[in-house]
Amino acid sequence: MEYSHKSVLLNETIQSLLPKDNGIYVDGTLGGGGHASELLRRCPTSHIIGIDRDEIALQYCQQHLKGNIEYIHDNFSKIKNILEDRKIDGAILDLGVSSHQFDEAQRGFSYRFDTKLDMRMDREQELTAETIVNTYDFEDLCKIFWNYGEEKYAKSIAKNIINNRPVNTTGQLVEIIHNSLPKKYLYTTKKPEKKVFQALRIAVNDELDILHQAVLDFAECLKPNARLAIITFHSLEDRIVKNAYKELVGSCKCPREVPYCVCGYKQEYNIVTKKPIIAEEKELKENSRAKSAKLRVLERL
Secondary structure, three states, X not given: OOOOOOOOOHHHHHHHOOOOOOOEEEEOOOOOOHHHHHHHHHOOOOEEEEEEOOHHHHHHHHHHOOOOEEEEEOOHHHHHXXXXXXXXXXXXXXXXXXXXXHHOHHHOOOOOOOOEOOOOOOOOOOOOHHHHHHHOOHHXXXXXXXXXXXXXOHHHHHHHHHXXXXXXXXXXXXXXXXXXXXXXHHHHOOOOOHHHHHHHHHHHHOOOOOHHHHHHHHHHOEEEEEEEEEEEOOHHHXXXXXXXXXXXXXXXXXXXXXXXOOOOOOOOEEEOOOOOEOOOHHHHHHOHHHHHOEEEEEEEO
């Protein structure tokens, strides 16, 4: 079994956790195990809880990673149930789809291959991209394309999808998208299919609706001085993480003229990265996926 995935911002992410031996760390998006294996290399006596919705990723890591790793086939949004009452010394979330999932044609994540519309990270779930494309009504398709892809031609694309049903393959969907776009936009825009495919993938896997609460839950599971490191790959994810961090930090609600705090505000968290960490030039040249990556780090006080 092969699992091609090169972890972005690897060194920056691990360093940001201030890892220590005998710690308990969660990799909520285990994937190919890049972050987990680096954590174990630096802190071999630590315990890693590796979570992933993709059973193929878990199987790969079980075969290739060495060390004290607990494997969990679940969604990271269930972190409180997974940990029960355990507190952790740090956690990583590397959001979005992995390179392996993009590169495995039959998964249906990429418009580079003409294959069945699937896009499920967890292949045990029922909902697929094919189901959405062929059963959702016009309004729901428009909402998905706009809210999750910020696609300005959402209405035109949704209308043409409905008029050309059934749509069963990525190739059919790409053709419909192209036929729905103005020719000038089509020829001047790189990867005009990208926004719709991103939107469908997010909808299939419920990526954004679960994210805000998941960030709050992960933060609650941290020990004092422990950190949460989250890597995002598009503005929608990044905005949610940024706002969740701000909510966790909070602020004093007292009027400025009051000489001391009477509202009871007590800061429990600190945002370590005032600006997100991005990849350096060397990594950008070696890994194109790093171009849109942003790392934000939160610390429990």
